[in-house]
Amino acid sequence: MDVDLIFKIAAIGILIAVINQVLTRAGREDMAMMTSLAGVIIVLLMIVDLISRLFNSVKSIFHLY
Numbered sequence: 001m002d003v004d005l006i007f008k009i010a011a012i013g014i015l016i017a018v019i020n021q022v023l024t025r026a027g028r029e030d031m032a033m034m035t036s037l038a039g040v041i042i043v044l045l046m047i048v049d050l051i052s053r054l055f056n057s058v059k060s061i062f063h064l065y
Contacts, residue, residue, distance in 0.1 A: 005050070009043055 016039030023032035058064070 005046065009046065012039055012043055015039075 016035055019035050020032045023029070023035065
């Protein structure tokens with residue numbers, strides 16, 4: 001696994017946390033929830049790609065079809 005991916009996920013988490021705090025302080029709790037949800041979805045899409053590559057590697061190593 002690339003270390004860059006870990007840094008990308010951490011950067012997304014920090015950015016979403018800051019945006020969430022700013023929106024919460026401004027009284028826009030609904031928008032803060034939407035940004036948090038968007039951040040989680042972005043990170044999950046990044047992880048789904050990794051899991052897909054893992055399963056393809058396992059399939060090719062054990063010659064499963």
